[in-house]
Amino acid sequence: MITSAMGIWNYWIVFILMMIGLFIVIGRKNLLKKIVGLTIFQTSVFLLYITLGKITGGTAPILTENSSTIYSNPLPHVLILTAIVVGVATTALALALVVRINSIYGSIEEDDISAHDLIDYHDQNNTLKKSILQNSK
Amino acid sequence: MNIELIINxxxxxxMLGIAMSLLRTRSVIFTVILTSAYSLIAALMFITLDAVDVAFxxxxxxxxISTILFLAAMAYLPREEEKRINSQLIPALSCIVLGAILIWCSFDLxxxxxxxxPIHLHLAPDYIIGSKNDIGIPNVVTSILASYRGYDTFGEVIVIxxxxxxxxxxxxxxxxDKKKIKKKVIKNV
Structure with missing residues (x-):
């Protein structure tokens, strides 16, 4: 009974971790925090995959002389290795975008950025009107 | 009773505790260090789950590397997350509903x-036997990564x-950027 509860416990916590990551991504307005949320979501998905590949009593999939050794499933390990490295590339790209946004808007809070965009839009409209008026004269 | 399961x-x-404190903190440096600790404990878990390559x-x-990237980006960014009053009801509610559905599905896992x-019955035994006979590398993960799925790894390099x-x-x-913005403002005035 306890063993089977333990068997499912990992899955439950991993799902809760995923949801915490998702909540940070969609609930927080700070762009840096959103990237951290994505990282947490990512790592929990990795955990889910690796947990599925585990065999009780097995060892790491490195071949030994002994033919009766049980190996854990190597396929999820390979997929996750690729995913970790690609994940760090996307994190770097996201951070570069955030740094660029900060240097243009002076803030990384979502509200400030959209407010700034609204002001820019009105400014553009005004200059457009002025230039049309000048041309008509 | 399996000792590995207890450690896991x-x-x-x-990890759940770290994620909870990440939800509460607003200091950026604290966030970065907590994320690093989160990854490190995940690496420990990968070792107990027999995935040594993934762990290192x-x-x-x-x-x-991602902690270094975060710290480098921090030099250009504000140090504190600003405190705003905004409704987090809808995001929280949707996350709870989705989490409940996932936990409900976990009974079928x-x-x-x-x-x-099923995951262990198909394909994995072929790779373990083939790694020894066809490729001759004792580390099965390496032989899949570099040989069976070599094109995939090549694509990964292109992504990076x-x-x-x-x-x-x-x-x-x-x-x-800052100079450009100044010029733009002068133009508009």
Missing amino acids: AFLVTL TEAAVGAG PEIGLASS FTAGIAVLTLLQNVKK
């Missing part, structure tokens, strides 16, 4: 470590190359 359960609960990649790349679950170029082109103009 403890470590994953530790996660420790080096997840806990090492195979128990951890069961050798007869593209990301590197994109980061360089994005960061090239950060210092010029």
Whole structure:
């Protein structure tokens, strides 16, 4: 009974971790925090995959002389290795975008950025009107 | 009673604690260090789950390089997350509903470590036998990564190359931006 509860416990916590990551991504307005949320979501998905590949009593999939050794499933390990490295590339790209946004808007809070965009839009409209008026004269 | 399962359960609960404190904190440096600790404990979990290659990649790349990237980005960014009053009801509600559905589905997942679950019956035994006979590398993960799925790994290199170029082109103009903005403001006035 306890063993089977333990068997499912990992899955439950991993799902809760995923949801915490998702909540940070969609609930927080700070762009840096959103990237951290994505990282947490990512790592929990990795955990889910690796947990599925585990065999009780097995060892790491490195071949030994002994033919009766049980190996854990190597396929999820390979997929996750690729995913970790690609994940760090996307994190770097996201951070570069955030740094660029900060240097243009002076803030990384979502509200400030959209407010700034609204002001820019009105400014553009005004200059457009002025230039049309000048041309008509 | 399996001792590995107990260690796993403890470590994953530790990760839950770190994620909870990440939800509460607003200091950026604290956030970065907590994320690093989160990755490190994930690496520990990968070791107990027999994924040693994944564990050292996660420790080096997840806990090492991405922390350095975050710290480097921090130099350009504000140090505190601003406190705003905004409704978090809808995001929280949707996350809780989705989490409940996932937990409901988890009853259909195979128990951890069961050798007869479908994932272990197909393809994996072929790779383990083939690694010895066809390729001759004792580390099965390496032989799949570099030989069976070599094109996949090649694609991964292209992704990293593209990301590197994109980061360089994005960061090239950060210092010029401020001058441009000043010019733009003068033009508009």
